[in-house]
Every structure is written in structure tokens, then in C-alpha cells.
Amino acid sequence: MTTPPSPVPPAPTRTPVFVSHVAPSQRDVAYDHRAAQAAVPVTVHFRDETSTETLLVLGPDQLSCLLRQLGQAAEQRRALLAEAGGR
Template sequence: MAEQTSKQLTVRSVELGAGAPFHPRLGDLALDLAKGGQIGVVVDLPSDTAKSYHLRLPGGGSDWRAKPDGATLRPVAVPITHVTPQQRDVIYDHQAQQAALPVTVHHEDGGTSESLLILTPAQVELCHQQLDRLIEKREKARGLTL
């Protein structure tokens, strides 16, 4: 998450309970529990010269410092904009009775990550039916018939 947008970020649900400290990297978004859940971009890391995390509001604004152990910091998920299938083989596990479709997850900040879409046999059949209808509509729109 090296490059962040200046869009207003929202957190839909945040686990404010105790957990393992979060040790963000430079440029990461972090939620600071000590600042009432304020979200900031990490602009400096604890080091010999800086004894704490230095955070700044996304898009600029006021700065603040957070404890160097990361105890008050939590990660912030960047919203997902869409998911696309990868050009890799789908795997079907007969024992688990589920398919695994490799996908690329596209995030609002322009970043991507890889994941798997896990489908039951009924979900595979539903996807098959929906895609058949989509292909049929596309072919009709192009003046072709199946």
C-alpha cells in the first residue's frame, strides 16, 4: 500500500479488542486506538532517530505519534472494487466437494492481491447456468445465434 489515495476512508467495523500488535510498514494505513480509532498513513517508523511511529491523515493534515511497540495500532483494510478470474486452472477437490477458482482481488487504492473463490457443486452449477445465459445474450447482441 505504498501509494494511498486522498479519498476519505471509512471503517465499517473495527475490532477494538486486544490483539497482537500491528507493525505497519512505511506507507501503510493504520488505525490508532489511542486516537479514538483515527486512521493515518505511516510516514515514519521507529528507529534510532525516531522513537515512535509517525502517522498523518490520508491526503494530508495533522500528524501524530503512536507507541513504538505498535500496541495501539491496527491494520485498515482497503476496500475491494472488483474481483477477476485468473487464467489458471480451476481445481476440484472430490473429497471436499468444492472447486477452487484462482482470482485477482482489485483494491480501491490500485493494489491487487490473489485469492481463491471456493464453490460448492451447487454454486458451480449456478455459475455455469449464469455464464451460459451471459454468453447467449452476448451472441444475440452480436447478431449470432447458438
């Protein structure tokens, strides 16, 4: 009698490597107007000190959200620099 295959996938054979952070790469962003997507080159850094290059693909809503968030960060930085310079 044969045993049916297990519905549970086998456990991974290697330990997962966790992401430390993602940083923009020093390359130009590409925008595809037909797909309405921006492709932002980024470097993914892992906790084991390795890294890989990839693209962060953003649709219109995601691009607007990221633009707003970066604007907030830039404004906070400007305010802190102005405060530090005013002392």
C-alpha cells in the same frame, strides 16, 4: 477499583480498502472430488489500485449457479453480437 474491559472492540486503526472488482486469473481451476469443491483462481482488485490473488471456493450448488449465470452472460453476448452483425 479496576474497570471491566469494554465489550466493544476497538475501532480499526487503518482505513478499510474497498474491493473494486474480482476477475478470474489465467490459471486452471482445481476440483477436489472428496470435498466436492472447485477452487477458481481469482484476482481481487481494490480501489486503491492494489490487488491480491486468492481462490474462489465453490460447492456443488454454487458451482451450478455460477455455470448457469455464465451461460446466461455468454448467451446475451452472442445475441448482441448477432444483432450488431445483422445490421
